[in-house]
Amino acid sequence: MSERCLLVGIQLPSQSDFDHNSSLEELSNLAKTAGVTVVGETSQKLKEISPATFIGKGKVDEVAELIKAQNIDVVIFDDEISPAQQRNLEEKIECKLVDRTTLILDIFAQHAKSKEGSLQVELAQLRYRLPRLVGKGIDLSRLGGGIGTRGPGETKLEVDRRRIRDKIAAIRRELEEVHQVRFLHKKRRLGIPMTVISLVGYTNAGKSTLMNRLTGAAVLVENKLFATLDPTTRRLKLPNNHRVLLTDTVGFIKKLPTMLIEAFKATLEEICEADLLLHVIDGASHDAYSQSQTVLNILDEIGAGEIPTLHVYNKLDLGFDQYDVAKHGRLHPSVLVSAEKGDGIDELLKKVQEMIESNFERHTLELPQGPTGEKILAVVREHGRVVDQRYEPDKIYATVEVTKRFAMWLQQIPKENWSVDNKRISHD
Secondary structure (H helix, E strand, O other): OOOEEEEEEEEOOOOOHHHHHHHHHHHHHHHHHHOOEEEEEEEEEOOOOEOOOEOOHHHHHHHHHHHHHOOOOEEEEOOOOOHHHHHHHHHHHOOEEEOHHHHHHHHHHHHOOOHHHHHHHHHHHHHHHHHHOOOOOOOHHHOOOOOOOOOOOHHHOOOOHHHHHHHHHHHHHHHHHHHHHHHHHHHHHOOOOOOEEEEEEEOOOOHHHHHHHHHOOOOOOOOOOOOOOOOEEEEEEOOOOOEEEEEEOOOEOOOOOHHHHHHOHHHHHHHHOOOEEEEEEEOOOOOHHHHHHHHHHHHHHOOOOOOOEEEEEEOHHHOOOHHHHHHHOOOOOEEEOEOOOOEOHHHHHHHHHHHHHHOOEEEEEEEEOOHHHHHHHHHHHHHOEEEEEEEOOOEEEEEEEEOHHHHHHHHHOOOOOOEEEOOOOEOO
């Protein structure tokens, strides 16, 4: 039987009624994704947060009464609360309490499948729980399992702080080893001069459905938040028959825990190294604009804000939220699609091809006559364009247009018998 939960939110003067209600609705979806039963919710308008208990004294008493009346197992707050606030509240309401950050970490713990994903979640959980192990109140050793205590490291969280710090250090060392393996795989992948596209977007916007539609991949698709956690990469063929790599990444969300961003730094760096981003937006959501701004802000935060981006308004089959679009307009460049039905996919692929080609660099190649030169030209045609070529008795002179990634690959080819002549690349 799942835990019964009560949701608690606050509305500060800076937050509109719409944003407040949307945040609570999202918290309810997060709770359901975590596997708990939402019994009720309550909120309070505050001028400022109470340093001791986060919410006001009257609301604390009301929550305590609701817990007894509705047989509540866990109270979930829609914001991050401090260790002192948590201990004070748990003493007064005599019930387990988790905040939004703990809830998100719990969902990540359930959905992490790879070794790297599990380690990253465990690191974030340990760092967040460490200051919450001390003092009075219902500490972690008394939680008895359930939401907020799941994850690869839950049995280690009842030990003293010194041992937990040792565990954090050990996980960081292990993650560094995993990242070294990732680096070696990436280095090998750089030997294949393929354009890399990353799917980014708010959680449950339909990234995995679009991934499956475009590539035929069998990525898990569920109507749940954070159904995809570990990145998946597949090949995608464009209308001009050029092949690119498409990566499905973890979704973003409002109030994404800072330590989670830090723990998943290596995974998020994959986004930063993409040639093009497909920003998938749930066009049917009444909160589409706000969600898209959250994604763009996080992309800026991780250093991916300047990467060329195509905004993909998804769920055309469900009907777009006309109010949201009319009020805020659409981001540009953009396309409208239904990943579920396949509508707009041809236009999407055409636009992706145009955006890749618009970022081509022009280079002049001096290649040897014979198989080597012809082979290099053939590879260029697979991933770019040969604009012009001229054959001399022992040389081939070719003007080509390729991506920056491909140009970097050209630099790595042994240069004994050929050269590249332009301002950015020079082989003498």
